[in-house]
Amino acid sequence: MSILLATTSTDLEDRIQRATSGHVLSIKGPLPDRPEELLYRLVGSPVPQVVVLDAQASSVQALGLAAGFAVTSPGTSVLLVSDLWQEIGMDAMRAGVLDILHPSAEIADIQVALERAERVAQLRGQPQTTAPTTVDPTTATVAGGRVISVVSPKGGVGKTTVSTNLAVGLAKAAPQSVVLVDLDIQFGDVANALNLEPEYQLPQMVRGDAARDTMVLKTFLALHPTGLYVVSGPESPIEADGIDGEMVGHLLDQLAAEFRFVVVDTAPGLSEHTLAAMDRTTDLVLITSMDVHGVRGLRKELDTLDDLGMFTDARHIVLNFAENGRGLSTADVRATLGTDVDLVLPVSRSVPASVNQGIPLLQSSMRSPVTKELARLVARFAPPVSTGRGRHRRSWVGAR
Numbered sequence: 001m002s003i004l005l006a007t008t009s010t011d012l013e014d015r016i017q018r019a020t021s022g023h024v025l026s027i028k029g030p031l032p033d034r035p036e037e038l039l040y041r042l043v044g045s046p047v048p049q050v051v052v053l054d055a056q057a058s059s060v061q062a063l064g065l066a067a068g069f070a071v072t073s074p075g076t077s078v079l080l081v082s083d084l085w086q087e088i089g090m091d092a093m094r095a096g097v098l099d100i101l102h103p104s105a106e107i108a109d110i111q112v113a114l115e116r117a118e119r120v121a122q123l124r125g126q127p128q129t130t131a132p133t134t135v136d137p138t139t140a141t142v143a144g145g146r147v148i149s150v151v152s153p154k155g156g157v158g159k160t161t162v163s164t165n166l167a168v169g170l171a172k173a174a175p176q177s178v179v180l181v182d183l184d185i186q187f188g189d190v191a192n193a194l195n196l197e198p199e200y201q202l203p204q205m206v207r208g209d210a211a212r213d214t215m216v217l218k219t220f221l222a223l224h225p226t227g228l229y230v231v232s233g234p235e236s237p238i239e240a241d242g243i244d245g246e247m248v249g250h251l252l253d254q255l256a257a258e259f260r261f262v263v264v265d266t267a268p269g270l271s272e273h274t275l276a277a278m279d280r281t282t283d284l285v286l287i288t289s290m291d292v293h294g295v296r297g298l299r300k301e302l303d304t305l306d307d308l309g310m311f312t313d314a315r316h317i318v319l320n321f322a323e324n325g326r327g328l329s330t331a332d333v334r335a336t337l338g339t340d341v342d343l344v345l346p347v348s349r350s351v352p353a354s355v356n357q358g359i360p361l362l363q364s365s366m367r368s369p370v371t372k373e374l375a376r377l378v379a380r381f382a383p384p385v386s387t388g389r390g391r392h393r394r395s396w397v398g399a400r
Ligand SMILES: Nc1ncnc2c1ncn2[C@@H]1O[C@H](COP(=O)(O)OP(=O)(O)O)[C@@H](O)[C@H]1O
Pocket: 152, 154, 155, 156, 157, 158, 159, 160, 161, 162, 320, 321, 322, 345, 346, 347, 348, 349, 351, 352, 353, 355, 370
């Protein structure tokens, strides 16, 4: 395993060296501001899988650096060393920190933490600098970020509601590492739902410099206050002309190479753009409203996916507009679909209210029966994991 340690404490360094039988690259001195300043000292070696930052001298500095690693090297697992986990725990989670070690942690504890950090780094794949994105058509997945597409055969069933909340929820857990793409190319309303007025929209991002150079593309993305990046749809349907599946696929490849999560909102049905997205999708969120027509439509879509053998283990089925005592029961829906429903969103006035305000429920403090279910959806992708090893350690895994 490759581990980089930045600390001024010889005692800590000694314990970590012993925990790894001396397999740590140790860098002495105060923490720099940017990850590159640490990494350039390792020129010639691969980007480390695990970075351990001693936060005892300055939590702020260490958190800033951790957030930097989450952007420049999202595959790397970052651990902090601090006795202030209660104070900095939430901020650490937001900065993408995997785990916090107590400064006096014993060698056995250090070993457990490092081994887990290494496993997570392996799961996340190699850092992007060493592993370019490749599309494998047989499994319809990409090496790189997780691509979560939200689809339904019908319109008006809650795709935009779910995709914006999912994206905001993930961004709160892992800021700067989530991008939401509005692929409802003609009538997309993601920008409205997020109260954004982006300078650039999808049409500028699938052509020209942005399409050629991912660094340019990144400067075109809109940034939402929650730390979510956004590709909004065109301002008018006319601007959508000429945008084909190939362009959309290329955009998603670029984004998946840079971001840990790419959330895709789609138009109803299987448009050329949605199919291009599905080719790159690792997880499919399928939504239906709770009526006979909608449920049957979804059943057909599931049958098609079964025939193609697609997403057999990566489907998340959401039943929206659930109302007790009216029409179908949840059991009816399960029977018609022939499969379990993963989430049930009740009808709630808070949903249109949040859309009108442009503040997704998972961003606002508005109370709603829908919020808990939406948070459960987020947790399917970024579960808060506690190792529960005493009061010294807490951890989160931004799972891929
Ligand atoms: N659970 C819900 N309760 C009440 N209204 C909802 C619910 N889910 C969605 N809506 C409303 O239904 C409309 C369509 O939702 P939207 O997310 O835009 O669907 P889609 O993107 O599939 O067309 C919106 O006005 C939204 O506020």
